[in-house]
Amino acid sequence: MKRDVRVACPNGHTFDASVHRSANVTTAPHLRAEIMDGSFNLTTCPVCQIESYADVPFLYHDTTVSLRVWVYPERDRHAAEEIRTKIRQAAAIVESVLPTDRRGPELLFGLEELRALIN
Ligand SMILES: [Zn+2]
Secondary structure, three states: OEEEEEEEOOOOOEEEEEEEOEEEOOOOOHHHHHHHHOOOOEEEOOOOOOEEEOOOOEEEEEHHHOEEEEEEOHHHHHHHHHHHHHHHHHHHHHHHHOOOOOEOOOEEEOHHHHHHHHO
């Protein structure tokens, strides 16, 4: 599922880009390939044409291995406890309606950590 979000290029230009806020690689396996090859949520700045990763939180979901993990920007690592609290509250609402198994970490920072996990 793609959503429009405001992102910034490395030169500081801000623009709206359509990016994935969730990636269910069970139903959309190409998203896993994009994460591995670096084309996932890649945006092009309309001003300077620089390509950069839209560093916005997204939910990585692989039902075949019961993995459901939030991937937050590296720059948010200092707020890990707040983010964990937030995603646990959200998960509690969802799981009260639809209980699901989950394995592995619930929160990662940066695509590198995700690549290391799913590689
Ligand atoms: Zn730019």
